[in-house]
Amino acid sequence: MCGIVGYVGKQKVVPILVDGLKRLEYRGYDSAGLALLQDGEMVIYRSVGKIKELENLLWGKDHSGHIGVGHTRWATHGRPTEENAHPHTDCSGSLVVVHNGIIETYLPLKEKLRQEGHHFKSDTDTEVIAHLIEKYLEGDLEGAVRRALQEVVGAYAIGVLWKGDPQRIVGARCGSPLVVGLGQGEFFLASDIPAILNHTRNVLFLDEEEMAVLSPEGVHVTNLQGEPVAKEVQKVLWSPILAEKGGYKHFMLKEIYEQPRGVRDTIRGRFSEETGRIYLEGMEAVEEDLRRARRIYIVACGTSWHAALVGKFILEECSRIPVEVDYGSEFRYRDPLLGEEALVLVISQSGETMDSLAALRESKRRGSKVLSICNVVGSSISRESHAVIYTHAGPEIGVASTKAFTSQLAALYLFSLYLGQLRGQISPDKARAMLQDLVRAPQLLEQVLRQDEELDRLSHLFYTKGDFLYLGRGINYPLALEGALKLKEISYIHAEGYPAGEMKHGPIALIDEDMPVVVLAPKDKFYEKILGNIQEVKARDGIVIAFASEDDEEIADRVDHLFTIPKTSHLLTPLLLAIPMQLLAYYIAVRKGCDVDQPRNLAKSVTVE
Ligand code: AGP
Numbered sequence: 001m002c003g004i005v006g007y008v009g010k011q012k013v014v015p016i017l018v019d020g021l022k023r024l025e026y027r028g029y030d031s032a033g034l035a036l037l038q039d040g041e042m043v044i045y046r047s048v049g050k051i052k053e054l055e056n057l058l059w060g061k062d063h064s065g066h067i068g069v070g071h072t073r074w075a076t077h078g079r080p081t082e083e084n085a086h087p088h089t090d091c092s093g094s095l096v097v098v099h100n101g102i103i104e105t106y107l108p109l110k111e112k113l114r115q116e117g118h119h120f121k122s123d124t125d126t127e128v129i130a131h132l133i134e135k136y137l138e139g140d141l142e143g144a145v146r147r148a149l150q151e152v153v154g155a156y157a158i159g160v161l162w163k164g165d166p167q168r169i170v171g172a173r174c175g176s177p178l179v180v181g182l183g184q185g186e187f188f189l190a191s192d193i194p195a196i197l198n199h200t201r202n203v204l205f206l207d208e209e210e211m212a213v214l215s216p217e218g219v220h221v222t223n224l225q226g227e228p229v230a231k232e233v234q235k236v237l238w239s240p241i242l243a244e245k246g247g248y249k250h251f252m253l254k255e256i257y258e259q260p261r262g263v264r265d266t267i268r269g270r271f272s273e274e275t276g277r278i279y280l281e282g283m284e285a286v287e288e289d290l291r292r293a294r295r296i297y298i299v300a301c302g303t304s305w306h307a308a309l310v311g312k313f314i315l316e317e318c319s320r321i322p323v324e325v326d327y328g329s330e331f332r333y334r335d336p337l338l339g340e341e342a343l344v345l346v347i348s349q350s351g352e353t354m355d356s357l358a359a360l361r362e363s364k365r366r367g368s369k370v371l372s373i374c375n376v377v378g379s380s381i382s383r384e385s386h387a388v389i390y391t392h393a394g395p396e397i398g399v400a401s402t403k404a405f406t407s408q409l410a411a412l413y414l415f416s417l418y419l420g421q422l423r424g425q426i427s428p429d430k431a432r433a434m435l436q437d438l439v440r441a442p443q444l445l446e447q448v449l450r451q452d453e454e455l456d457r458l459s460h461l462f463y464t465k466g467d468f469l470y471l472g473r474g475i476n477y478p479l480a481l482e483g484a485l486k487l488k489e490i491s492y493i494h495a496e497g498y499p500a501g502e503m504k505h506g507p508i509a510l511i512d513e514d515m516p517v518v519v520l521a522p523k524d525k526f527y528e529k530i531l532g533n534i535q536e537v538k539a540r541d542g543i544v545i546a547f548a549s550e551d552d553e554e555i556a557d558r559v560d561h562l563f564t565i566p567k568t569s570h571l572l573t574p575l576l577l578a579i580p581m582q583l584l585a586y587y588i589a590v591r592k593g594c595d596v597d598q599p600r601n602l603a604k605s606v607t608v609e
Contacts, residue, residue: 171213
């Protein structure tokens, strides 16, 4: 996700835009820019890196302009470069656009506009919007924006400024947030409240497919058909720091709640429900290697390694290719048997984890093609891979990985479907059915999030415990590991995840009346066996906290605490189980007074061996 700001009023616009962008830096910070009208001319500044770089560009320049737009970027299409930084312009350079979101149909639109004579300067999807508006601009900016957006499919929150209409900014949203701030004779546009809280607490929130036109005289809101829309002005009572977290107490909780959107954005524009086809940019570079591969190695660390373990199950079921999973810190030292018939997939949220990057380089040295799943465009791992599948989870600020993990699972599901079809293992009908399951997943995640308060209450019973055991089977066993990792890394309580069937080979000795045991028990082919494991724990006075399917009517009286998740395919059950694992760890850590967003001894990206 990115951050956009806009201002029109009586103050000098540049300091307001820069301050607003700095308060939105948590939404993305790989490049930034702003545009203002100064003495009738459009003046644009863009820089790579954090807002500080933009400030350096502006240093010593005194602009008297009173209207402008700004942007801080989290790259999704096109690497973090100055050419790809926003604002983007039309051919004439007299119209600028800043954008947060993903335009699914940007490639065909770009091709059509090129054929109509438009010339493009960037690799971004956003620039297409600027040229579309230019195409329809005949003096009426608002009308041209409206016509352009009617041709666009995807998510957007935009700010548009045109030299030919020097007193107005047009904003519009569909799928990405946009708020309007109401001052005294001055008006603000922003992706999020923190950008404008210093200037006004009176805001109105645009809803889907609504447009706002800001001028010194005021704001008017319409829908995409041009019909006026009455909006209620709301008073924001948050503190600025709370506002930066979207009203959540911690970034981690905000990011747990962003997971439905992260999954939606990761899958957006990458499949056709009608044909069952999957579209993954850049796969042509490795398509032959994918056809030829006789083995796949997935390499990752930490939570991404847990995603890799889930990926093994999905990939093997869909493609029938043997998959091995390795820790990044181990892989390069074990003399892996690589070569052109072994494909390596590196999974990394940051794209900078040294162990995973070293594994990538060793794989290439040994003659294997490398694919990666990354959340940061232009990161080292993404740049050094032969092909990349980007997750679109947006910047993950909390050290404990949450939304990146579920977005990785969504990307693995898509890639498995792609590979299964490429290798003739999945029919179009099967693919369409599997895509229907995937499309429903975000709303099922939203349903699971509603257990938030129950898990908060449960944490009250267990936050003083010293040890936890997490058990799961099959594709859900990696979620037992992930639940244990989440707990230990933010609450400092020791926890271990195990395959439930492994308990009798040792861990069962740990069970006593003081040992909480989290059991992942969805109605799948392991259900009866898991019930047996629950019985083994209860027979030793262990405390069982079970996560089962919502239609399960027999487990309730066999466990001490029961939570349920909606039914979905066995391949997507791990995606739903991730949220209760995260919330249980979060609430226990909060009750213990731990620094949830920045746990002791940890870093968000481990760029050392
Ligand atoms: C997960 O909660 C941890 N913060 C950590 O294990 C992390 O997953 C690991 O360091 C890998 O990071 P990456 O995904 O950026 O490569």
